[in-house]
Amino acid sequence: MRSKSKTMLFRSLALHSVLVPLALLWLLPLWMMFVFATMSDNAIFSPDIHLIPSTQFGENFAKLQGDIDFVRTLIVSVVVAVIYTFFSVALTSMAGWALARYKFLGRGLVVAIILGTMTLPYFVVVIPQFIMVARDFGLSNTWFALIVPPLFNSLGVLFMRQAFSLMPVDLFDAARVEGVSEWKIFIHIALPLSRPMLAALSIILFLHSWNNYLWPLLISNDRSMMTAPVALGSLFGLIDVSWGGVMVGAVLLTVPMLVVFVFLQRFFMAGITAGAVK
Amino acid sequence: MASVSINQVTKQFGAVSVIRGANLHVEDGELVVFVGPSGCGKSTLLRMIAGLEDISSGDIHIGDTMVNDIEPGDRGVAMVFQSYALYPHMSVQQNMSFGLRMNGNEKADTERRVQTAAKVLQLKPLLARLPKQLSGGQRQRVAIGRAIVREPQVFLFDEPLSNLDAELRVQMRVEIARLHKELQATMIYVTHDQTEAMTLADRIVVLRDGLIEQVGSPLELYHNPANAFVAGFIGSPRINFFTGVATEYAEGHQLVQLSGRGSAVAKVATTEALPSGTLIKVGVRPEHFEIGGACGFPIKVDVVEQLGSVSYLYADTTSEYPLIVARQDDGDHRSDELTISIRAGKALLFGADGNRLR
Amino acid sequence: MRRRNLTAYGFLSPYLLIFAAFWLWPIIYSFYLSFLSTRRAPWTFNPSMTWLRITQDTAFYNALWNTLKILAIQVPAMVFLATVLAVLLNSQLLRARGLIRFAFFAPVVIGEAAYAAVFRLMFNTDFGIVNKTLQAIGLSKVDWFANPSAAMSLIIMAVTWRWVGYNAIIILSGLQSIQTDVYEAATLERVSPRQQFFHITLPLLRPVLVFCFVLSVIGSMQLFAEPYLITNMGGPGGATETLGLFLYRQGFLNLNFGYASAIAYTIAALAVAISALNMWIGRDRT
Numbered sequence: 025m026r027s028k029s030k031t032m033l034f035r036s037l038a039l040h041s042v043l044v045p046l047a048l049l050w051l052l053p054l055w056m057m058f059v060f061a062t063m064s065d066n067a068i069f070s071p072d073i074h075l076i077p078s079t080q081f082g083e084n085f086a087k088l089q090g091d092i093d094f095v096r097t098l099i100v101s102v103v104v105a106v107i108y109t110f111f112s113v114a115l116t117s118m119a120g121w122a123l124a125r126y127k128f129l130g131r132g133l134v135v136a137i138i139l140g141t142m143t144l145p146y147f148v149v150v151i152p153q154f155i156m157v158a159r160d161f162g163l164s165n166t167w168f169a170l171i172v173p174p175l176f177n178s179l180g181v182l183f184m185r186q187a188f189s190l191m192p193v194d195l196f197d198a199a200r201v202e203g204v205s206e207w208k209i210f211i212h213i214a215l216p217l218s219r220p221m222l223a224a225l226s227i228i229l230f231l232h233s234w235n236n237y238l239w240p241l242l243i244s245n246d247r248s249m250m251t252a253p254v255a256l257g258s259l260f261g262l263i264d265v266s267w268g269g270v271m272v273g274a275v276l277l278t279v280p281m282l283v284v285f286v287f288l289q290r291f292f293m294a295g296i297t298a299g300a301v302k
Numbered sequence: 303m304a305s306v307s308i309n310q311v312t313k314q315f316g317a318v319s320v321i322r323g324a325n326l327h328v329e330d331g332e333l334v335v336f337v338g339p340s341g342c343g344k345s346t347l348l349r350m351i352a353g354l355e356d357i358s359s360g361d362i363h364i365g366d367t368m369v370n371d372i373e374p375g376d377r378g379v380a381m382v383f384q385s386y387a388l389y390p391h392m393s394v395q396q397n398m399s400f401g402l403r404m405n406g407n408e409k410a411d412t413e414r415r416v417q418t419a420a421k422v423l424q425l426k427p428l429l430a431r432l433p434k435q436l437s438g439g440q441r442q443r444v445a446i447g448r449a450i451v452r453e454p455q456v457f458l459f460d461e462p463l464s465n466l467d468a469e470l471r472v473q474m475r476v477e478i479a480r481l482h483k484e485l486q487a488t489m490i491y492v493t494h495d496q497t498e499a500m501t502l503a504d505r506i507v508v509l510r511d512g513l514i515e516q517v518g519s520p521l522e523l524y525h526n527p528a529n530a531f532v533a534g535f536i537g538s539p540r541i542n543f544f545t546g547v548a549t550e551y552a553e554g555h556q557l558v559q560l561s562g563r564g565s566a567v568a569k570v571a572t573t574e575a576l577p578s579g580t581l582i583k584v585g586v587r588p589e590h591f592e593i594g595g596a597c598g599f600p601i602k603v604d605v606v607e608q609l610g611s612v613s614y615l616y617a618d619t620t621s622e623y624p625l626i627v628a629r630q631d632d633g634d635h636r637s638d639e640l641t642i643s644i645r646a647g648k649a650l651l652f653g654a655d656g657n658r659l660r
Numbered sequence: 661m662r663r664r665n666l667t668a669y670g671f672l673s674p675y676l677l678i679f680a681a682f683w684l685w686p687i688i689y690s691f692y693l694s695f696l697s698t699r700r701a702p703w704t705f706n707p708s709m710t711w712l713r714i715t716q717d718t719a720f721y722n723a724l725w726n727t728l729k730i731l732a733i734q735v736p737a738m739v740f741l742a743t744v745l746a747v748l749l750n751s752q753l754l755r756a757r758g759l760i761r762f763a764f765f766a767p768v769v770i771g772e773a774a775y776a777a778v779f780r781l782m783f784n785t786d787f788g789i790v791n792k793t794l795q796a797i798g799l800s801k802v803d804w805f806a807n808p809s810a811a812m813s814l815i816i817m818a819v820t821w822r823w824v825g826y827n828a829i830i831i832l833s834g835l836q837s838i839q840t841d842v843y844e845a846a847t848l849e850r851v852s853p854r855q856q857f858f859h860i861t862l863p864l865l866r867p868v869l870v871f872c873f874v875l876s877v878i879g880s881m882q883l884f885a886e887p888y889l890i891t892n893m894g895g896p897g898g899a900t901e902t903l904g905l906f907l908y909r910q911g912f913l914n915l916n917f918g919y920a921s922a923i924a925y926t927i928a929a930l931a932v933a934i935s936a937l938n939m940w941i942g943r944d945r946t
């Protein structure tokens with residue numbers, strides 16, 4: 025017989041000697057983002073290795089703000105993400121409710137079309153979307169263009185359909201017998217009961233919108249309506265740019281999401297694994 | 303309060319017929335119990351009355367109103383579900399008042415109704431709790447309270463006690479009976495438990511495979527079942543069935559020779575003679591045997607259930623339906639070999655099709 | 661009941677309208693567009709300017725080849741790494757679980773612009789920490805942005821860093837949905853941990869792994885922001901130009917919508933074909 029505690033100790037050592045260095049390596053880019061954000065450009069482009077944060081965060085921020093009005097782009101990003109998330113959750117949970125809880129002509133067809141097309145690459149739609157919004161409607165650089173077209177996302181429909189169909193039907197029948205209208209059943213029973221799912225969905229959708237790059241890049245090139253990631257990316261190719269400032273922008277884009285991630289990890293994981301529900 | 307009548311109602315799910323032509327009239331203030339084996343269509347019929355299922359054909363009236371095309375909420379019915387269907391995110395108080403609030407009922411009136419119902423059901427101390435903080439019995443009372451608050455024309459219950467343990471079930475049964483008396487309300491109650499049906503009902507409706515087999519008071523069904531199915535379903539312990547052959551007819555009594563029981567003969571009161579040699583089924587309730595007797599047959603007792611007031615002797619325990627005999631004494635009859643006979647005039651006769659021969 | 665039918669359409673139609681306008685219709689319209697010559701107005705039906713051209717365009721083949729290279733190396737490597745990670749993260753013996761999970765899962769929330777910026781600096785040829793480290797341990801520095809294979813590996817490393825945690829989360833949830841009593845039963849039957857992994861864990865994880873493969877294939881086929889932002893629009897000299905970037909160039913820099921649509925449909929067809937192949941290889945053979 026081998027000793028149980030010895031094997032355990034050995035296994036634990038092996039596990040950590042693999043995972044800990046790997047974890048540190050994975051943390052390095054994040055860490056370096058913070059370090060770079062606090063370094064002057066001279067220090068960034070110097071032959072020494074710097075791993076400890078310095079003190080230039082404020083100066084770098086000022087430079088970034090001077091290069092592009094980054095605060096304004098952050099505001100645009102926040103507004104777009106908040107409104108987008110609200111509408112996407114509202115529209116998709118209504119649709120998910122209809123598909124989960126009513127039998128109606130065309131239900132199977134709608135589900136089949138959504139499921140059948142959801143894995144198509146975004147490129148297949150982005151050209152007509154661009155032609156429609158930018159050329160036909162002339163709506164480049166508007167809130168409408170930034171918020172409405174991405175609402176096609178069907179993630180919420182499938183997610184909420186799943187959530188609603190797991191709820192016991194008696195609950196809704198009880199309310200029906202009490203004369204509660206279908207709309208009020210949705211608002212006062214179905215939605216409150218799916219609060220954790222709604223939270224998970226909201227977080228994922230917010231993240232989608234916050235990090236969205238291609239569509240805003242195409243549709244919003246005016247400084248006043250640029251989203252923060254697009255504005256940041258627009259600096260990369262320039263000759264005379266403060267990389268310390270760019271890193272401050274990267275930090276400002278990342279930290280809010282990291283905070284959300286740390287504090288709402290449970291919902292976050294639920295949102296990601298929900299993509300895996302069939 | 304209102305009466306309920308069901309005329310030629312059928313229900314199909316796709317190609318499957320679940321209710322095959324039901325006719326029933328429930329009087330104002332009556333407590334009617336639908337009973338039958340699981341899957342026979344009780345819930346479906348009840349849900350059609352509630353408006354939760356469409357009616358395939360026929361019509362349903364509540365009071366004087368034809369309700370086929372009326373939404374559930376406008377039918378004046380309240381329903382209590384087996385799962386209780388309490389809204390998990392609302393307190394007891396909110397659960398009970400939800401329907402009224404959503405329909406814009408006056409606040410003070412809603413509050414008064416909730417308080418009254420809470421008092422009737424002893425829920426007052428629980429009003430602020432959430433459903434998950436209640437025991438099964440308390441949840442069931444809240445579900446009933448929610449129904450009472452609506453002041454409905456008709457109460458519908460779908461197996462409301464099935465999720466409770468045995469003791470609570472008896473307690474709640476009594477409570478529902480009391481409520482029925484207090485409220486003088488029309489109630490339709492679904493159960494698969496014949497004891498519940500027998501103890502609660504003014505009238506029982508026995509359903510099988512989407513058909514109403516018989517409607518009548520509990521004792522009517524017990525003593526006068528229309529067919530072998532009803533006889534077998536109503537009564538606990540179960541009725542004993544024998545096969546037999548009709549022999550003589552004398553003085554309003556048919557004599558039947560029981561098959562495989564030696565020379566045992568049953569003597570049954572009927573109105574007319576059967577052709578001699580007809581194959582029939584004989585039903586005998588456990589309490590309708592006597593020990594000894596001239597035309598009896600021998601049994602070997604395998605198991606005895608002593609309940610105090612009565613004992614049940616079980617013989618033939620290896621067959622699907624053991625033979626059950628009731629005795630009023632306290633003796634230990636295990637392994638006894640007895641001769642028993644059927645009391646004159648107490649057996650029930652059924653034809654080969656299962657229908658009662660009177 | 662009939663009224664409820666109408667209610668259902670009421671709930672469904674707001675979303676369905678958006679879905680039809682910004683998803684369904686574009687799918688159809690871009691198919692139509694892929695047959696039009698859109699170089700100059702008016703647009704005319706001329707598949708030779710789109711579908712025929714795509715078969716002869718060396719730039720397209722370059723982008724296709726680059727994309728397939730990334731896909732063939734990055735996807736299997738990442739799913740393998742994610743599986744290992746998920747199994748290790750699921751271990752009862754793990755200490756500092758929160759911190760280690762954070763290390764791998766945090767990149768999931770980082771936007772492309774932000775991480776592209778960091779990778780550009782970290783891999784900077786003269787002043788990046790990677791090259792400084794390589795030199796410190798006696799290796800020669802690598803010109804990540806001028807050397808084609810180095811640039812390609814840079815993209816692969818960046819994408820793997822960003823997405824491995826995402827896949828590990830999915831696989832981890834698959835692992836956690838396996839009942840522990842299965843393992844307890846196996847342990848009592850003296851089945852070794854390694855045998856448990858290959859005979860219990862892997863077979864039960866198969867659907868999840870196939871899902872990760874399909875997801876990653878579709879993701880890789882659409883790779884755009886990384887080569888756009890990290891390697892300066894597919895540099896050096898087109899060495900990291902992906903199909904996504906090629907489409908962007910044709911569609912939105914040259915404004916040749918017809919040709920770009922043909923490219924989009926090619927990407928879609930390839931994604932569907934490779935995903936189907938994945939599912940076929942990973943199918944349930946029992």
Ligand SMILES: Nc1ncnc2c1ncn2[C@@H]1O[C@H](COP(=O)(O)OP(=O)(O)O)[C@@H](O)[C@H]1O
Nearest residue numbers: 315318320338339340341342343344345346347
């Ligand atoms: N929505 C439905 N679709 C198809 N069949 C159903 C549906 N609801 C009930 N049934 C079938 O109808 C029969 C009667 O069901 P039900 O009324 O629930 O029985 P009971 O309540 O008596 O146990 C069962 O065979 C059941 O499978």
Ligand SMILES: [Mg+2]
Nearest residue numbers: 344345346461
């Ligand atoms: Mg039922």
